[in-house]
Amino acid sequence: MTESLRSSATEDELDILVSVAIRRAEVLAEEGDPGTPAAWREVRLYEELLSRITAPTTVEGGVARVGAVYAALAAGDRLDAEELAEKYRAEGLTDERRARLDTILTEDFTRRGRRYRYLWQTGRLAALDDWKNKSRTETTRVFPLAA
């Protein structure tokens, strides 16, 4: 589906697209397929489109916004997930949805802590996230990743 068609899709059409995309991403994840992150990025795309045409205080709008953040995390795009979460909180999510956002972000942090146990034990995981955020906003990039 082209970008313009996606952008003009109705809520019902996007609901179908996102359901299919979620199922596909889950199957790929179960199989350990390398295409899993890309599949979650597609889920995120549909959830973000849904969030544009739904109010944050509605059930549909809340689910779409939480879904977009979840999909970004599942794709491994953690900084994007945090940016989305900040944006959606500012839009006026319900307390329940805010709490859900906090929960999935905390769960992701804990999951990373199991993987990077030395960083977790020394409290450096949060410092690393801060460093990545600062590095991302640097305008002069001599080193591809580090500057």
Place this chain on the structure above:
Amino acid sequence: MKTIAFYSYKGGVGRTLLVANTAQFLALSGCKVVVLDLDLEAPGLHYKLGGGDLVCRAEGGQLLGVVNFLNTLLSQSQEQLHLSELAVPIGLPLGSTGSLRLIAAGSAPAQSYWDSLGLLTRLLHEPGGAGQLPDALLELQAGIEAEFLPDYLLVDSRTGITELGGLATSLLADQVVCLTHLAQEALSGTKVVLDALRRVPRLQYQGV
């Protein structure tokens, strides 16, 4: 633990030899030292520090190192390597109170090393893969500090302007020793790197 990265924009300046000599000098002076070979595309520290036995292990594909550690971490393998499997104690003269451990890049020049490096490259080129390299390198550094409690971690960094070289000199290092020869291209490139290193954000540890 103080981390010192040794960097040169161009090769052939004696950087790896200086790392090896500095490590031995510090260890002979009573310090606990770990040396880390992050020159993954042209590793050589195990030749400088390890002697014939270590080179034989590498040639036989039996020397685990940085590449193996990063691969298990980035591929989310259930079987994580323990750092004690990577760190090779380097012998010092009798009576030395210091210690020296080498974490090689891996089993170069064995084919299995280049296969592992190829896997690492593929993992880093997957979507989101390169974004995990800082996490994995810092995990390696934090693990070295926790497991071996060294006074110094010396890092042999890649030449040129590369992701790994950038991370070694900006994210890992407390200090950078920058070597160059006097050719104009080497001086110009080195100046670019030094200017960049002055600007990069530093990691601010919280509560450590």
